[in-house]
Amino acid sequence: MKPPPQPGDFLKPILPGKGNTDYERYLRTDELLSLQKPAAERLHPDEHTFQIVHQSSELLLRGAHNELERARLYIIEGDLQNSARLMRRALQFLDYPIDLLHVLDTLTPYDYHKIRAGLGHGSGLQSPGFLSMLHIAPQLGEAFFAQVKKADVTLEELYRRNAEFFGLHEVAELLVVFDQKLQAFRFHHLKLAQRIIGNNVIGTGGNPVDILRQRQEHFFYKELWDVRNQITQKVAAESDTTETTGHGNE
Numbered sequence: 142m143k144p145p146p147q148p149g150d151f152l153k154p155i156l157p158g159k160g161n162t163d164y165e166r167y168l169r170t171d172e173l174l175s176l177q178k179p180a181a182e183r184l185h186p187d188e189h190t191f192q193i194v195h196q197s198s199e200l201l202l203r204g205a206h207n208e209l210e211r212a213r214l215y216i217i218e219g220d221l222q223n224s225a226r227l228m229r230r231a232l233q234f235l236d237y238p239i240d241l242l243h244v245l246d247t248l249t250p251y252d253y254h255k256i257r258a259g260l261g262h263g264s265g266l267q268s269p270g271f272l273s274m275l276h277i278a279p280q281l282g283e284a285f286f287a288q289v290k291k292a293d294v295t296l297e298e299l300y301r302r303n304a305e306f307f308g309l310h311e312v313a314e315l316l317v318v319f320d321q322k323l324q325a326f327r328f329h330h331l332k333l334a335q336r337i338i339g340n341n342v343i344g345t346g347g348n349p350v351d352i353l354r355q356r357q358e359h360f361f362y363k364e365l366w367d368v369r370n371q372i373t374q375k376v377a378a379e380s381d382t383t384e385t386t387g388h389g390n391e
């Protein structure tokens with residue numbers, strides 16, 4: 142019979158790979174933590190933070206994309222509960238790249254320009270993580286609107302009869318949250334760019350900072366925002382007042 146495991150046995154790695162522990166081997170921390178410039182190569186000590194913020198954001202956006210793609214396939218299958226579950230997870234992932242932008246708010250302009258000198262033509266417009274968001278957003282919308290069509294309801298009916306169309310309504314609301322979070326990312330990123338390099342200059346990708354402001358106003362699911370206007374107008378028309386401010390009749 143095999144002897145029972147001793148406490149020290151659990152400290153010994155059993156997985157293949159580099160590292161002294163199974164934690165390091167499984168997570169490949171050796172490789173992960175060698176992806177930042179060593180201190181001697183940094184153009185400024187803050188470059189470490191700059192790289193970590195960007196690299197972490199790429200990983201988190203990749204996590205969000207993975208769950209959104211799974212959610213999209215569930216919508217196509219008509220499994221709205223599982224789709225909503227994964228969308229919620231993806232949306233939680235998205236909170237962190239937004240928060241991380243504020244870490245870079247602590248960079249001061251002259252220090253950033255030292256880091257910027259080493260970025261070449263590198264630009265956030267080339268971010269694989271953010272590009273994947275721009276790619277999946279309309280695809281998710283397409284899958285959702287196909288289900289709305291199948292249910293044979295208008296968006297206004299979907300919102301009015303939300304208890305009846307619970308799953309579809311839930312996905313609609315999560316798409317609105319997704320849109321809000323992309324806008325929040327763009328808003329906080331715009332403020333970051335404005336405070337560090339200014340609002341009237343050209344970025345490393347050759348674009349004026351003002352394109353960030355224009356992009357920040359974009360809605361991915363315009364129909365889901367428009368239906369709010371429709372609802373407010375309908376409620377106002379049904380009441381005895383012509384007021385359409387959304388504050389009721391008081």
Ligand code: HEM
Binds near residue numbers: 267268327346357
């Ligand atoms: C010091 C910090 C930063 C500055 C000064 C900055 C500046 C800029 C500028 C000027 C642009 C316009 C395009 C161009 O480069 O010509 C841009 C685009 C972009 N940057 Fe940054 N950025 C910073 C940090 C970040 C971080 C941490 C991320 C996270 C991934 C990021 C993601 C993006 C994205 C996704 C775009 C395209 C925006 C869009 O499609 O609306 N940036 N950035």
